[in-house]
Amino acid sequence: MLQDTGHIFSPIREEMICFHNTSTTELIDPTLPYHRHDAYEVYLFLRGNSLMYLEQSCYKLVPGDLIIISPGELHRCICLDTQTYERIGLNIKRTALEKLSSARTSLASCFETHAFGQNNLTRLTQEQMVFYTGLAEQLISCLSSEEYGQDVLAEAYATQLLVFINTLYRSSTHSPDNIMPDLVSNTMSYIKSHLAEDINSGCLEQEFHYSSKYISRLFREHTGLTIRSYIIDQRISLAKSHLAAGKSVAEACGLSGFSDYANFIRSFKKTAGISPGKYKTNMHSDRYRNEAAAAAGRIKRWS
Numbered sequence: 001m002l003q004d005t006g007h008i009f010s011p012i013r014e015e016m017i018c019f020h021n022t023s024t025t026e027l028i029d030p031t032l033p034y035h036r037h038d039a040y041e042v043y044l045f046l047r048g049n050s051l052m053y054l055e056q057s058c059y060k061l062v063p064g065d066l067i068i069i070s071p072g073e074l075h076r077c078i079c080l081d082t083q084t085y086e087r088i089g090l091n092i093k094r095t096a097l098e099k100l101s102s103a104r105t106s107l108a109s110c111f112e113t114h115a116f117g118q119n120n121l122t123r124l125t126q127e128q129m130v131f132y133t134g135l136a137e138q139l140i141s142c143l144s145s146e147e148y149g150q151d152v153l154a155e156a157y158a159t160q161l162l163v164f165i166n167t168l169y170r171s172s173t174h175s176p177d178n179i180m181p182d183l184v185s186n187t188m189s190y191i192k193s194h195l196a197e198d199i200n201s202g203c204l205e206q207e208f209h210y211s212s213k214y215i216s217r218l219f220r221e222h223t224g225l226t227i228r229s230y231i232i233d234q235r236i237s238l239a240k241s242h243l244a245a246g247k248s249v250a251e252a253c254g255l256s257g258f259s260d261y262a263n264f265i266r267s268f269k270k271t272a273g274i275s276p277g278k279y280k281t282n283m284h285s286d287r288y289r290n291e292a293a294a295a296a297g298r299i300k301r302w303s
Helices: 094-100 126-143 150-171 182-193 201-208 212-223 227-244 249-255 261-272 276-283 286-302
Strands: 016-023 040-047 050-054 057-060 065-069 075-079 085-092 121-123
Touching: 016 126, 016 150, 040 050, 040 126, 050 065, 065 150, 085 126, 085 150, 094 150, 126 150, 182 201, 182 212, 182 227, 201 212, 212 227, 227 249, 227 261, 227 276, 249 261, 249 276, 261 276
Parallel strands: none
Antiparallel strands: 016 085, 040 065, 040 085, 050 057, 050 075, 065 121
16 A cells, blocks of 8 residues: 555644635646645635545536635645636634634534535625625735734624625535545545444455555545545544543544554654644643534544
8 A cells, every 4th residue: 555645734823814826837736635724714716727625525616616614624626737726715713713703603603514524615606706805805914914903903804704604605505516536435435434443455445346556546646645644644533533522542542443552642643743642631621622522523423
């Protein structure tokens, strides 16, 4: 089986980032692997010839496509040719999102009410694109300024954007075509359903009746990951959920499919940047309590 392709976790340093980027010659590397962030992400596609991969789905993007991505959802966007690629992105940490929310209005609602890796994409009209782009440009300007009042205005524009996004998704009926090959999607599903078991090339060949070489090649072509790196990533994600739910490090190790404790510690630290013990401590501190609850709730994805 192929070796790991590297880190999948891509942390967001700032509490909130907003950008409007246009690329011409500097295209996104088509080998860019699936990755996830520790922040919520909103992505508006404006121009180009691109594909968005998100968990077990793949979408051919159309100008006006708006995609919401929760922390933990694997995704990647690739350009298919040298056409101008234009998009607007917003990354916001849970703490910042909670600060902008109220007792009546949770701005995390659109991210947390959809099924994991599903119903992430809706499409804006031309009028909505103009409105969204205008707000985003104001937000970008405020975030880059240190003048008096700009931080307050940034929160106001971010709040208006997020209210618009949540309102849009609450009424959206858009159903995009998923063009991910069934074999890739089914391989992901099989892995997620058998994380606590030994998963090897023979298992996949027997399940799908294709050679392991073909399965591995197709999987890497569409995800940028080796099957081995994907299995490790999913096991670490499951271990995080068990730790957040109160399991010991040893229990999380066994429940997540790791047979070697030392390998589990090394893999966890490489993927998460901290040891599983430290992760558990963080998740049960006041600062991370809500994140722990969300992580613990995700255990049902693997049940």
